Amino acid sequence: MGAALVAAGVLVAAGTAATPEGGKIELYASADNSGSKHAVLVGAIGDYGTAANVNKNGKPNPNGNFVRVKLQKGTFMIDSTELNKVMNAQTQPQVESHATCSAAASGSGPVTFLNGTGLYKGISGTANLTITYGGVGGRYKSGPKKGQCKQGDVMNPRASFGFVTGQGTVSFAA
Numbered sequence: 001m002g003a004a005l006v007a008a009g010v011l012v013a014a015g016t017a018a019t020p021e022g023g024k025i026e027l028y029a030s031a032d033n034s035g036s037k038h039a040v041l042v043g044a045i046g047d048y049g050t051a052a053n054v055n056k057n058g059k060p061n062p063n064g065n066f067v068r069v070k071l072q073k074g075t076f077m078i079d080s081t082e083l084n085k086v087m088n089a090q091t092q093p094q095v096e097s098h099a100t101c102s103a104a105a106s107g108s109g110p111v112t113f114l115n116g117t118g119l120y121k122g123i124s125g126t127a128n129l130t131i132t133y134g135g136v137g138g139r140y141k142s143g144p145k146k147g148q149c150k151q152g153d154v155m156n157p158r159a160s161f162g163f164v165t166g167q168g169t170v171s172f173a174a
Contacts (some may be wrong), residue, residue: 020045020120025041025169027164027165028041028163030163044170049069051067065079066078074118078113079114080109083129087109090107095134100136102135104134111127135160136157136160137157
């Protein structure tokens with residue numbers, strides 16, 4: 001098994017930084033409200049870096065409908081408007097406990113790739129991504145709601161974890 005891992009490392013190391021040909025991709029990213037996530041893309045894009053929610057103009061916005069993906073060999077934007085509509089349409093989490101102040105939700109929808117720089121200049125394409133998220137919120141410490149869960153406190157949970165996965169196809173204009 002060790003030889004297989006070494007061989008795989010040699011294959012990856014032998015790759016070049018030539019303009020990608022396009023094709024199928026898979027995306028893996030951590031997701032939270034901190035503004036920056038780890039991102040790994042494999043397939044037609046083999047690269048890694050961070051992703052941050054932004055508005056249409058690229059300004060940081062935790063509630064933005066766009067994601068700026070900054071990888072080692074370039075950047076691009078993801079228009080996640082449709083995916084966000086799916087997530088926002090869910091009025092209730094799939095799993096929720098008022099006893100433990102915890103909740104989890106998941107949803108899938110389409111995204112579009114655009115505005116590439118560096119190696120990803122001229123990127124276009126689509127993917128279907130799934131967001132899965134779980135968190136534990138806090139409780140009111142005083143007042144008439146003392147001891148109750150802080151409902152809607154998704155921007156500042158006590159602890160949370162989320163991830164994004166998906167597949168799609170990209171191409172690059174010359």
